[in-house]
Amino acid sequence: MLEARLGKTTIRAQDIYRLGEEERKRLICAHCSCTVRAVREHFKGEDGPNPFKVGAHFRLPDGVAHEATCDFNPDRVVEEIARGSAGLADVQPDGTLRLVLPDNLGAADAPPPQPPTTTDAAADGEQTSLRITTASSPVLPPALNSAVKIVRFLQAHDFDAEATRLFRLSYGPKHRRLSWARFCYHPQALPQLHQRLATGRALDHPIAVYGTVVRTGRAQSGKPYVLLAERVPSGPEGATFSLCLRSEYPQLLDGLRAGMQVLAVGPWKVWPRAQGPDEVQLWVDAHWRLER
Structure with missing residues (x-):
């Protein structure tokens, strides 16, 4: 999470270093009343071939969970994404979300953008520069919209590995299973x-x-x-x-x-x-x- 509350004040992750020890003990989630801990910016994997920087963020202490109505509650987020996916995402028995990617996501299935005709440009005052052709697959918009929602949730959790494991995909005519980490890469990956x-x-x-x-x-x-x-x-x-x-x-x-x-x-x-x-x-x- 990138925001928390201290009393009525919203604290952003980049301001963690300004907090004293006692203030850090009183931090709660920005959307519910559960306790959170401040984690300063640091590096991981410094002894390996791919060290990376972990940005400052807030995380839950062990054994603490968000309230049921909280925007950061994984169960709520998973269910909301599934409801808005036009049937392309479903909640699995273990609480994870499976997103079905359309088979044609790997290659463009729409004609390339075309410049306007002379008549079109004149009618638009010479400002028209592109004729957009919508992808023909009707499932592309809800599939990609669901993917964006997942990324927003994971970004708020600083792409934590445990949060990432909540999501997986099914792709292709054989419904190949794919972990989210093998499909979507964030800056640290x-x-x-x-x-x-x-x-x-x-x-x-x-x-x-x-x-x-x-x-x-x-x-x-x-x-x-x-x-x-x-x-x-x-x-x-x-x-x-x-x-x-x-x-x-x-x-x-x-x-x-x-x-x-x-x-x-x-x-x-x-x-x-x-x-x-x-x-x-x-x-x-x-x-x-x-x-x-």
């Missing part, structure tokens, strides 16, 4: 994604990445790019990589600015550069690949 893709083995399911825009720009070819991470350490040899969205269609990346959070879904791959770090990239070929 990016080294695992790079190493997985760098093996060169083709993936038989799409990958989702949650991240924050670092900057936007255009390559020498004029095609746009959106950088989500750079100089990320990966592996024991000191190698680094960047994470980037690219597109043949500039309109699909329009409006993205530094600081915006996105969920990008599709066939991610590694571009091993001859000079410089690898680039983990997704070529955005349909508007539904990005949730902002």
